[in-house]
Amino acid sequence: MPAAIAHADLAPIVQRIVLTSSETDYVDQLIPIIKDARTPDRAGRLLHHFDALAADRETEIERMCSTNHQDFVKSVNDLLRIREGTAELTSEILGLTETIQSSTEQLAAQKKALVESRSVRENIDDATKALNACLDVLQLANQVHDLLAKKKHYAALRALEELQNVHLREISRYKIAEIIEKSVPATQKLIAEAVMTDLNTWLFRIREASQYLGEVAFYHTEMRKERMKERTEQDDYMAKYGLNSAVELVADEMDEFDILNNEETDVQIDFSPLYEAVHIHETLGRYDQFRAEYAATRRRQKDLLVPTALNLRDEDVADLSSILEGIAGFAILERATMMKTDNLRAGVDVDELWDSMCRAAITLISNNLHDVDKDETLLKIKGRVALFIQTVDTWGYATSSLHSLVLTIFDNYSKLLKRKFSEDFEEIVTTDDYMPMPINTLEEYDKVVEVSWYNPDTDRSDLQFPCVLPFSQMYPLCCIDIRNFLNQIYLFSDDEFERANVIDETLKRSLDELLCDKVCQTLVDRLSSQYPGQVVQILTNFEHFETACEELQNLLFDARSSQSASGPVILQATERFREGRKTAEKRIFELVNSKIDDLIETAEYDWMTRTPPGRKKVSNYMQELTRYLDDSMHSALLGLPTEIKELIYFDALSHAATSILSLPLDSSVRGISPAAIQTLANDVQHLVDFVDGLGNPILKENLDELVQTVALMQSDTPDEFYDVSQRNKKYGRVDREHGAILLEKVMQGQVAPLQPSQSYKQDAFAMMSSRFGLNK
Structure with a gap:
């Protein structure tokens, strides 16, 4: 299975x-x-x-x-016949093959010859192509040099790049490519050098054009200032804003002005050579080296802007203008280069160059300022520096050091003005006649009132000419100088002076020094004069200068340049003039009292005379004394204010009474006869009558002691003086000691002369001690 x-x-x-x-x-x-x-x-x-x-x-x-045997046999026969035919065909084929082989050999020989000729031709063609390619490369290489000769540097560089990156690769197998390749760096160097040559030429031209560019920039700034001034006049609101402020820049936008490219001023700054140099060096990979070379060149050019010497004494300050215009043009070009290029000029480098130029210029100007001896020239110097500051401030440069320079200029300016006006004040004060100033016409009067700080008591329409003004000529002249000094100091505060408080303080300090040292002190020194009229005039001048200083304080407060300052302006000169006025008053008292003493010293009283004087006969010294007092008040002291004159009268009469009373009290007077008392009484009465004629009861009070003392000496009842009630009633102003001494001298004058062995004063005190219990 x-x-x-x-x-x-x-x-x-x-x-x-x-x-x-x-x-x-x-x-x-x-x-x-x-x-x-x-x-x-x-x-x-x-x-x-x-x-x-x-x-x-x-x-x-x-x-x-x-x-199928028969068919098979037939087929075998057919095959045999076919085989015979095949053998014949084979023979024919062999013959034909031999023929073909013979022809093929000839053809092969011909083909070999053809192949060889084709190879030669191909070699020729290749050689021709190679030669043409090399010729093209050579032509392009020559074109690079032609472009370089025509100063077309960028085109030459591009052609060189094309030659190196494209054409040389096509002929790289040939020796000529190697040769040209080796020459490329040298050609690049030639291009770079040519570009730098053109750039140096451009740098030289812009350096030469820097001053003109700065001049144009100054002109543009002045035009902006004019436009700003017009706007300020039309609109008070614009007064709060200065040049280069945001408001001013906005208001000025309609007036376009390209300072680097302007047909009106014929300024054409072409940056093409710089752009080309930058681009070519970037392409060559040498940008950092180029930046360093460019910066070094600009530093060298910067050093050429500021010379070693400068003349500032020229009234037109042309040298200073040239230097500042050159620096301004250089700085503007540097800032423009920064804005027009990328990373070529660093802000730090430009600011460093600016600081270096400023330091050099400031040092040069400061070292030569001491040569300038005219305030107008210093103002022009300051004006150019201020215009320079405003111009470069537009381009964003720092100007603090320049403002410090302006302060230095102002310091020199104020010192020069102070020295100039000091000499003027000194001359005015020393050459004054110290007399009331006479005025002949109304025009003259108006001029004096206009320049002086004086408020007259009399209305202008009531004046009669000629007339006199209370002060002397020095006062209006000094007022004129004070106003001129103020105006010239404040001239410096224009152009937006940043440190206005310095002007205020310098002006206040300088005015104080001028008024105190050159006016007040000179007037005080003049008080040593022995002429009361001159001292009175000095006193009057002191009063008006004191008033002028008070007005000047208000004026300085209203005219303050600095808005930040506060508090009132206090001049030390005001108190100095007030003290000087008091000193002058004391000096008048001294002179009047000295004259009184001189007159009283001439009194010739014979205290023991027995000859009575004539009726109302007055001593010569008393007549001179009253005449002097009368003349002084109506001439020398006439210009004094009423209260001062009354005070002088009061003091003079008090001094005269004390001095007259001291005559009989002198220790040399041993006794006083009745005739001498009468002579003294006549003189005292004359003085009383004189004082009564003045119409001022207060002045008479100064004579009460003298009058009562003389009355006591004439009294028939001298014992009333020793009675307190009677003494207070009749002789209340009489000094008890003096009264006792005089009564003793009167007693001695009525009898024999005193013995020289005992003093009358000791006897008087002894008598008073016995009667009133007084201690010596």
Whole structure:
């Protein structure tokens, strides 16, 4: 049974193997049978089956041959004939082959010759192409140098890049490519040098143009200032804002002005050479080196802007203007370069150059300021510096050091003005005639009142000319100088002077020093004069200067430049003039009293005379004394205020009374006769009558002690003086000691002269002590 199964399994396989179209396909049918290990003898059975199949096929072939023998024989004959024909054809073919072979050999020889000629031609063509390519490269290399000669540096660089990156690669196998490749760096260097040559030429031109550019910038700033001034006049609100403020910049937007490219001023700054140099050096990979070289060149050019010498004595300050315009133009170009290029000029480098230029210029100007001896020139210097500050401030440069320079200029300016006005004040005060100022016309009067701080008591329409003003000529002249000094100091505060408080303080201090040292002190020194009229005039001048200082304090307060300052303005000169006025008053008292003393010293009383004087006969000294007092009040002291004159009268009469009273009290007077008393009484009465004529009862009070003392000396009842009630009633102003001494002298004058061994004063005190219990 298993054999039957096996046979049944192998039959289809054998059938497929027989029917395969390829000699190798049957292997695919055998592989599964060979790999199958389920029946170990399966291969043997397969061979047996193949043998059986082969026997079957042979049997079938024999059967078919027996059936078709005639056809087979016929076919064999046909095949024999075909074989003969084939042999003939083979012979023909061999002959033809020999013929073809002979022709082929000839053809091969010809073909070989053709191939060789084609190879030569191809070599020629290759050589021609290579030569043409090399010629193109050489032409492009020459074109680079031609462009360089035409100063088309960027085009030359691009052509060189194309030559190196494209054309040289096409001929890289040739020696000429290597030669040209080696020359590329040298050519690049030539391009860089040519660019730098053009750039240096451009730098030289802009350095030469820097001053003109600065001049144009100054002009533009002045035009902006004019426009701002017009706006301020039209609108007071604009006065709060200065030049370069945000409001001013917005208001000035309509007036466009390109300082670097302006047809009106013929300024054309072309940055193309710089752009080309930057781009080429970036392309060459030398940008950092280029930046360093450019910065070094600008530093060298900066050093050429500030010279070693400067003439500031020129009234037009042309040298200073040239320097400042050059610096301004240089700085503007540096800032413009920063804005027009990327990373070429660092802000730190530009600011460093600016600081260096400012330091050099400030040092040069400061060192030459001492040569300037005209305040007008200093004002022009300050004006140019201020214009320079406003111009560069527009471009964002720091100007603090320049403002310090302006302070230095102002310090020199104030010192120069102070020295100038000091000389003027000194000349005015020393050459004054110290007389009331005469005025001849109304115009002259108006001019004096206009320049002086003077408020006349008389209405202008009531004046009659010629007339005199209370002060001397020095006062209005000094007032004029004071006003001029103020105006010239405040001239410096224009152009938005930042440190206005310095001007206020300097002006106050300088005015104080001028008025105190050159006016007040000189007037005080003049008080040593022995002429009362001159001293009176000085006193009057002191009063008006004191008033002028008070007005000046208000004026300085209203005209303060600094808005941040607070509190009133106090001039020390005000108190100095007030003290000077008091000193002058004392000096007048001294002079009047000195004259009184001189006159009273001439009194010639014979205290022991027995000859009575004539009726109302007055001593010469008393007449001179009253005449002097009358003349002084109506001439020398006429210009004094009424209260001062009354005070002088009061003091003079008091001094005169005390001095007259001291005559009989002198220790040399031993006794006083009745005739001498009458002479003294006549003189005293004359003085009383004089005082009564003045019409001032208060002045007469100064003579009460003298009058009562003389009355006591004439009294027939001198004992009333020792009665307290009677003394207070009749002789209340008489000094008790003096009264006792005089009564003793009168007693001695009525009898024999005193013995020289005992003093009348000791006797008088002894008598008073016994009567009143007084201690010596």
